[in-house]
Amino acid sequence: MNETPIFWILLIVCTAAAGVGILAVMFTSHRYSRADKALRLRNRAIESSVNAVMIAKSSDPDNPIEYVNPAFERMTGYTSKEILGRNINFLFGAEPDQTGLGNIHAAIADRSETHVTLPCLRKDGSLFWSDMHIAPVCDDKGKNTHFVMVLNDITETRNYQQQLEHQANFDLLTELPNRNLLQDRLQQAVALARRQKHIVALAFLDLDNFQFVNDSLGHKTGDEVLKLVAHRIRSCIRTTDTVARLASDEFVLVLTGIANEENIPKVLQRIVDTISSRPQVTDTLEKVLSTVSQPIFMNNRELDITCSIGVSLFPHDGQESGKLLKNAEAAMRRAKELGRNNFQFYTTELNVRLNDRLALQTLLRRALDRDEFLLHYQPKVDLRSGKVTGAEALLRWNSPDRGMVPPIEFIATLEDSGLIIDVGRWIIEKAVAQYALWREQDPQAPRIAVNISQIQLVQKNFVPMIEEIVNKNGRKQCGLDIEITESLIMKDIDENVSKLKAIQAMGVGISIDDFGTGYSSFSHLATLPINALKIDRSFIINMASDMDHRNIVSAIISLAHLLKHEVVAEGVDSEEQVRLLREMGCDDIQGYIFSKPLPSEKFEVWRRNFFLEPG
Ligand code: C2E
Ligand code: MG
Ligand code: MG
Numbered sequence: 001m002n003e004t005p006i007f008w009i010l011l012i013v014c015t016a017a018a019g020v021g022i023l024a025v026m027f028t029s030h031r032y033s034r035a036d037k038a039l040r041l042r043n044r045a046i047e048s049s050v051n052a053v054m055i056a057k058s059s060d061p062d063n064p065i066e067y068v069n070p071a072f073e074r075m076t077g078y079t080s081k082e083i084l085g086r087n088i089n090f091l092f093g094a095e096p097d098q099t100g101l102g103n104i105h106a107a108i109a110d111r112s113e114t115h116v117t118l119p120c121l122r123k124d125g126s127l128f129w130s131d132m133h134i135a136p137v138c139d140d141k142g143k144n145t146h147f148v149m150v151l152n153d154i155t156e157t158r159n160y161q162q163q164l165e166h167q168a169n170f171d172l173l174t175e176l177p178n179r180n181l182l183q184d185r186l187q188q189a190v191a192l193a194r195r196q197k198h199i200v201a202l203a204f205l206d207l208d209n210f211q212f213v214n215d216s217l218g219h220k221t222g223d224e225v226l227k228l229v230a231h232r233i234r235s236c237i238r239t240t241d242t243v244a245r246l247a248s249d250e251f252v253l254v255l256t257g258i259a260n261e262e263n264i265p266k267v268l269q270r271i272v273d274t275i276s277s278r279p280q281v282t283d284t285l286e287k288v289l290s291t292v293s294q295p296i297f298m299n300n301r302e303l304d305i306t307c308s309i310g311v312s313l314f315p316h317d318g319q320e321s322g323k324l325l326k327n328a329e330a331a332m333r334r335a336k337e338l339g340r341n342n343f344q345f346y347t348t349e350l351n352v353r354l355n356d357r358l359a360l361q362t363l364l365r366r367a368l369d370r371d372e373f374l375l376h377y378q379p380k381v382d383l384r385s386g387k388v389t390g391a392e393a394l395l396r397w398n399s400p401d402r403g404m405v406p407p408i409e410f411i412a413t414l415e416d417s418g419l420i421i422d423v424g425r426w427i428i429e430k431a432v433a434q435y436a437l438w439r440e441q442d443p444q445a446p447r448i449a450v451n452i453s454q455i456q457l458v459q460k461n462f463v464p465m466i467e468e469i470v471n472k473n474g475r476k477q478c479g480l481d482i483e484i485t486e487s488l489i490m491k492d493i494d495e496n497v498s499k500l501k502a503i504q505a506m507g508v509g510i511s512i513d514d515f516g517t518g519y520s521s522f523s524h525l526a527t528l529p530i531n532a533l534k535i536d537r538s539f540i541i542n543m544a545s546d547m548d549h550r551n552i553v554s555a556i557i558s559l560a561h562l563l564k565h566e567v568v569a570e571g572v573d574s575e576e577q578v579r580l581l582r583e584m585g586c587d588d589i590q591g592y593i594f595s596k597p598l599p600s601e602k603f604e605v606w607r608r609n610f611f612l613e614p615g
Pocket of ligand 3: 513537
């Protein structure tokens with residue numbers, strides 16, 4: 001063999017190259033198998049992940065889905081076959097959350113990351129809440145080709161959160177928004193109305209005599225009544241309006257979107273607003289009043305529930321929610337004063353009144369301790385015998401600052417504040433003691449009638465309280481009568497009948513006061529344990545000039561006699577009225593024609609000098 005050195009060099013070079021080649025191939029194949037393994041591991045990890053993973057193409061404008069993992073299938077109920085090639089939008093239903101969806105689309109377009117929480121739809125149409133992370137995926141050269149979406153089902157956590165939020169913002173009994181949420185809604189309504197130059201009407205609604213339901217029928221029934229009332233109020237308003245329960249029997253309505261005229265000078269504006277808004281508000285409130293006052297049947301009883309409403313308007317009556325609420329409440333108090341079951345708009349004078357009222361409460365509380373109350377007595381005269389058969393005790397307040405104050409100015413405040421319970425007891429004690437004093441002088445002394453408020457009558461201890469006072473003075477000679485208004489007796493007729501029967505059995509006479517102004521049911525009238533009907537003054541005033549009123553008076557007298565009750569005409573102040581009443585056969589007369597209410601000593605003097613020809 002004659003090989004040249006070149007040959008040997010080539011051989012060595014080739015062998016080395018082949019070696020390197022073999023080594024390189026060996027090395028590369030080893031590297032690839034490691035990468036493959038890692039890839040497969042990653043694949044398996046994604047496949048077994050509990051989070052749903054979805055990969056879609058971002059280079060294609062339709063963003064078709066290229067991959068979903070089994071968790072995605074489980075979460076959505078779709079198989080990957082049904083999904084691949086589609087756009088992700090099918091997950092978000094027909095009315096998607098626009099803000100969330102916008103964020104997703106923006107992230108895809110910008111090739112950026114984002115995180116959203118969105119309601120999604122499963123294949124069966126059921127809703128689940130999903131927490132989504134979206135991130136772009138790039139190829140080797142850094143070019144974005146795909147995006148990956150990782151979804152987490154947070155429905156349970158969200159429901160729990162919502163439950164907590166619900167409890168913080170809604171009243172558990174009625175399911176209405178509570179004070180918290182009301183504050184929020186009211187602020188939003190005011191902010192929106194400010195921008196849109198609209199009016200917001202805030203209506204403060206308080207049930208009339210709800211205490212009576214609670215006291216007489218128990219709290220469980222009270223709760224049922226509140227639920228029903230809440231339902232009724234809600235049925236009267238638009239879904240965009242808010243009804244909230246503020247406290248016990250207080251509700252607040254926020255009525256929004258009330259149109260307004262623009263570009264009118266301020267004063268004109270107010271007039272136009274008031275005119276343009278009131279009919280809308282008025283219609284709604286009238287509906288609320290009549291719906292709430294439909295009879296309620298509870299435990300086989302018919303309850304007569306009404307409400308009083310006060311309204312304040314943004315922007316006229318306040319710029320912020322606190323003020324609007326306070327002013328609506330003041331207007332509601334005014335509605336109560338005006339006889340309840342009505343609604344009143346706020347006026348600036350009302351604020352002054354509200355403050356006066358609070359001051360009055362303080363003074364009245366003191367008045368009882370300082371013995372500033374007294375009773376005046378107004379005689380009732382029997383037309384046939386010409387004798388004074390009774391006296392009505394009427395409350396007066398001898399205030400050190402205001403002088404002698406008539407009851408019309410403070411009875412409502414005594415009732416609202418609950419003071420009437422103590423003052424009412426004092427009145428009964430005083431009347432019974434006065435009768436005992438009169439009787440020491442004269443066995444024929446007139447019986448004394450006292451007026452009873454609703455709050456007194458519904459007290460559980462009303463009957464025992466009367467019994468205690470009457471017993472102290474010797475049952476048969478207590479000389480006590482009570483006057484209860486017609487509407488009050490009819491309010492809870494069954495309960496009242498049993499109370500009144502017990503009182504009558506103690507020798508206490510019972511009259512229906514202001515008869516003709518309420519809505520007595522004739523069937524009840526026949527069975528009520530009463531001794532007399534007092535015809536309301538409003539019929540007596542006009543009877544000489546108005547034939548209708550004269551006929552009403554005549555009819556009441558006949559009705560009373562048929563039912564074997566006595567009749568008293570009150571507020572009689574003319575000879576003509578006396579003559580007519582005599583003709584109609586009225587039994588007793590009370591009024592200025594004989595005497596105004598007098599302090600006890602003056603009453604005695606008056607009685608000694610009084611003479612009326614028997615007729
Ligand atoms: P009422 O029980 O219907 O009493 C009759 C009222 O009519 C009394 O007014 C009396 O002074 C007035 N009156 C009587 N005759 C005439 C008349 O000829 N002309 C005119 N213009 N008025 C006449 P008063 O004393 O101001 O009492 C008003 C109301 O205040 C009473 O109406 C009653 O509802 C309430 N009230 C008075 N005292 C009490 C009380 O002690 N307790 C309670 N709960 N309410 C009382
Ligand atoms: Mg009376
Ligand atoms: Mg009366």
